[in-house]
Amino acid sequence: MNRVTRIGTAVAIGGLLASAAHAHGIWFAQRAKQIAIIYGIGADDLESVKRQPNMESVAAYDADYKPIAATLRQDGPLVVVDVDAPPTLVAAVLQNGTWSWLPGGEIVKKNRVEAPTSTRTEITIKYAVTIQGPLGKPIPPLANQTLQIVPVGAIPAMLGQPLTYRVLFQGKPVAGAELINDMVNDPDATPIKTKADGTATLPVRNQGLNVIRAVHISPSPDLKKADKVEHTATLAFTLAHKPE
Amino acid sequence: MTKLLKLSLAALAATAAPVLAHGGDHPMHGGQVLLVGETAFELVGKPAGAELYVVEDGDDIAAAGYAAKLTVDAAGKKTDYVAAPAGGNRFVAEGAKLPKGAKVGVLLINTQSKARQMATFAIK
Numbered sequence: 582m583n584r585v586t587r588i589g590t591a592v593a594i595g596g597l598l599a600s601a602a603h604a605h606g607i608w609f610a611q612r613a614k615q616i617a618i619i620y621g622i623g624a625d626d627l628e629s630v631k632r633q634p635n636m637e638s639v640a641a642y643d644a645d646y647k648p649i650a651a652t653l654r655q656d657g658p659l660v661v662v663d664v665d666a667p668p669t670l671v672a673a674v675l676q677n678g679t680w681s682w683l684p685g686g687e688i689v690k691k692n693r694v695e696a697p698t699s700t701r702t703e704i705t706i707k708y709a710v711t712i713q714g715p716l717g718k719p720i721p722p723l724a725n726q727t728l729q730i731v732p733v734g735a736i737p738a739m740l741g742q743p744l745t746y747r748v749l750f751q752g753k754p755v756a757g758a759e760l761i762n763d764m765v766n767d768p769d770a771t772p773i774k775t776k777a778d779g780t781a782t783l784p785v786r787n788q789g790l791n792v793i794r795a796v797h798i799s800p801s802p803d804l805k806k807a808d809k810v811e812h813t814a815t816l817a818f819t820l821a822h823k824p825e
Numbered sequence: 826m827t828k829l830l831k832l833s834l835a836a837l838a839a840t841a842a843p844v845l846a847h848g849g850d851h852p853m854h855g856g857q858v859l860l861v862g863e864t865a866f867e868l869v870g871k872p873a874g875a876e877l878y879v880v881e882d883g884d885d886i887a888a889a890g891y892a893a894k895l896t897v898d899a900a901g902k903k904t905d906y907v908a909a910p911a912g913g914n915r916f917v918a919e920g921a922k923l924p925k926g927a928k929v930g931v932l933l934i935n936t937q938s939k940a941r942q943m944a945t946f947a948i949k
Contacts, residue, residue, distance in 0.1 A: 614862060614942055644928070654939060666896045667930040667943040714945060 606764060607636075607675045608792045608815040609711035615661040616671055618653070618709065623768040629660040635676045636660065638725035641668035644717055669714035672723050675707040679807050692806040704801065704810045712736075712818040722752035728812035730760075730795050736818060737785055745782040746816070747775075748795045754779025755797055762786050764794040764815060772796070785820065792817045854878055859944050866931055866944045868895075868923065875921035877908050877931060885914035892934045893918075899927035923948050 605622045607629075618636065621627040633653060641651035641664040650665040653673075662671055679692040681699035693702045708726050720731040726749075733745040748758040759772035762783040775781045775795075785791055793816045801807040852858050854876065856869030867878040877893060879886045893908035893916045908916035908931075923929060929946040 613940065614864075615940055656940070663939070663941055666932055667945045
């Protein structure tokens with residue numbers, strides 16, 4: 582491998598690492614009939630129990646979007662949500678810490694003060710919402726979901742059909758958020774950006790679990806400690822399969 | 826109701842609709858059956874209350890190992906009822922009424938593992 586190739590390979594790997602590091606998210610999925618919170622990306626179903634202390638604002642809502650009691654429970658290697666009645670929506674937030682990229686490419690869980698040579702430092706917050714029941718009305722902005730994806734109109738019954746999403750930041754449509762339509766099975770898809778009204782349209786990809794992901798960057802609350810805040814939100818819903 | 830909302834409701838009802846799974850979907854006790862994954866819930870209205878029967882992947886569950894609750898949403902009012910184990914795979918929610926058009930949420934908790942199962946009936 583010549584020098585140019587080596588440099589190119591190093592840059593590419595560095596880019597992948599950087600991309601992967603800030604692409605992780607949380608989403609909801611069914612595990613042994615339970616509503617589980619998954620942390621990871623693609624097929625990487627990572628250590629959610631380790632991150633449970635940083636999970637906050639777990640909430641569930643009925644068909645009128647009134648809160649239902651919801652709590653987190655460790656169940657073996659999983660974190661599941663216990664709710665007191667069948668929910669229409671379940672939501673959660675993970676404060677995923679501040680991460681710095683060191684000149685050598687290493688990514689460490691430190692802020693700029695702790696890692697003064699870092700080339701990039703981000704506060705990372707993950708949000709997740711799942712649709713568990715029929716929607717009788719549009720999903721409103723939910724408490725603590727600073728970044729939130731909502732479907733616009735009907736969710737199709739079959740895969741391949743287009744679905745418009747609106748991405749909300751602090752409860753309002755946001756332009757330029759990056760959206761992909763399958764964080765689990767196609768995490769490296771080229772994202773599309775939301776329009777001025779916060780919308781973007783993508784085909785529904787799976788006749789099963791769909792995990793839509795949006796990423797939006799906001800200014801850092803403290804430039805001495807971090808350059809920016811990266812918000813990553815998911816919306817999970819399922820399309821029913823044919824009867825057996 | 827707008828056409829869009831009707832479409833949305835229909836599509837999302839389909840989204841959340843239970844699908845046929847292992848085990849039958851025919852009522853064994855004269856009630857209404859809802860299949861969620863591999864679990865069949867049968868809800869039966871009786872003069873004194875409501876009965877719930879649960880079959881999992883073709884096998885009756887042992888009701889004694891579970892706690893159950895019914896949430897009846899009717900005429901804009903929600904009422905919770907404890908559905909007590911009553912032998913076999915049967916639970917009884919004394920005093921619960923199941924009026925046509927009501928939504929009835931079922932919450933079933935395995936008392937040992939704490940695992941929860943849920944279903945929502947639209948009473949016909």
